[in-house]
Amino acid sequence: MSRILIAGNWKMHLNVSQASILVHRLQERIKTHRDVEVALFPSMLAMQPLSMQIDRRKFRLGAQDGHFKDEGAYTGEVSISMLRELVHYVLVGHSERRHIFGESDETIGHKVAAAVRNDISPILCVGETKDERSSKLTSQILHNQVTAGLKNVTSREIKHIVIAYEPVWAIGTGDIAKPDQIASAVATIRSNVAHLYGVAPSKRIRVLYGGSVNADVARAYLEIDGVDGVLVGGASLNYHSFSSIVGSAYRLTRER
Numbered sequence: 001m002s003r004i005l006i007a008g009n010w011k012m013h014l015n016v017s018q019a020s021i022l023v024h025r026l027q028e029r030i031k032t033h034r035d036v037e038v039a040l041f042p043s044m045l046a047m048q049p050l051s052m053q054i055d056r057r058k059f060r061l062g063a064q065d066g067h068f069k070d071e072g073a074y075t076g077e078v079s080i081s082m083l084r085e086l087v088h089y090v091l092v093g094h095s096e097r098r099h100i101f102g103e104s105d106e107t108i109g110h111k112v113a114a115a116v117r118n119d120i121s122p123i124l125c126v127g128e129t130k131d132e133r134s135s136k137l138t139s140q141i142l143h144n145q146v147t148a149g150l151k152n153v154t155s156r157e158i159k160h161i162v163i164a165y166e167p168v169w170a171i172g173t174g175d176i177a178k179p180d181q182i183a184s185a186v187a188t189i190r191s192n193v194a195h196l197y198g199v200a201p202s203k204r205i206r207v208l209y210g211g212s213v214n215a216d217v218a219r220a221y222l223e224i225d226g227v228d229g230v231l232v233g234g235a236s237l238n239y240h241s242f243s244s245i246v247g248s249a250y251r252l253t254r255e256r
C-alpha cells in the first residue's frame with residue numbers, strides 16, 4: 001500500500017506572512033504520520049522562508065510550476081533546477097497552466113523531464129474539460145496527456161512520477177465528480193502507464209484525485225480503488241478544512 005499523499009495547492013494566494021501564519025496553524029494540528037504524507041505548494045516567493053519554517057517530519061514542499069531550462073534569458077521564470085533541494089515535488093501541467101497560459105503537451109513533457117533530472121518528483125496533472133467529457137473523449141484525452149507527459153521518462157524513472165487526475169470541470173467549481181467517474185478515469189490512467197511501462201509500475205505509481213476536494217468529500221475520494229491521495233486547491237487555504245482532510249487520511253490508514 002502506498003503512502004497517502006495529501007497535497008495543498010495554494011495557487012496565487014497568500015503573501016509571505018499569510019503563508020507563514022497558515023503553516024504555523026497547520027503545524028499545531030498536523031502530526032507526523034508514517035503512512036500519510038502532506039505536501040504544501042505555496043507561491044515561489046514564500047518557498048524559501050517556508051523551507052526554514054516547516055517541520056520537515058510533517059511537511060514536504062512543492063512548487064506549482066517551474067521552467068524546464070536550467071537557466072537562461074527567460075524573463076520572469078524560475079527554473080525547476082533552481083528548486084532543487086528546496087522542494088520535493090513540482091506540479092506539472094496543472095489545468096490552469098494548460099488553459100490560461102497555453103502550456104502545450106510538449107512543454108509539459110520537458111518539465112516532467114527537468115523535474116526528474118533535478119531529483120524532484122513531478123506531479124503530472126491530467127484531465128478532460130466538460131465538453132470533452134460530454135463528447136465522450138475522456139479516455140482519449142487522458143491517453144494523450146499521459147503519453148505526452150511521460151514521453152521523456154524512462155522505465156527506471158517512472159517510479160518517481162505522481163499523476164493527478166483533475167477533471168477541468170471539477171476544479172474550483174464545487175462540481176463534485178462521482179466516485180465511479182474517478183475510478184474509471186484512474187483505471188484508464190493506470191492502463192496507459194501499463195501500456196508504456198508494464199503492469200508492475202502501473203500498480204505502483206501514485207495517482208491522486210483533485211477537483212473541489214473538501215473536508216466533507218475527502219474520505220469518500222480516498223476510498224476509491226486506485227486513488228492514493230488528493231490534490232486540494234481552495235480547501236487547502238483554510239487550516240481547519242485542510243487539517244480535517246489530513247485527519248480523514250489518518251483515520252483511513254487506521255481502519256485498513
Ligand code: PGA
Nearest residue numbers: 171172211212213233234
Ligand atoms: P480546487 O482546486 O480544490 O479548488 O478545485 C484543485 C486544483 O486546482 O488542484
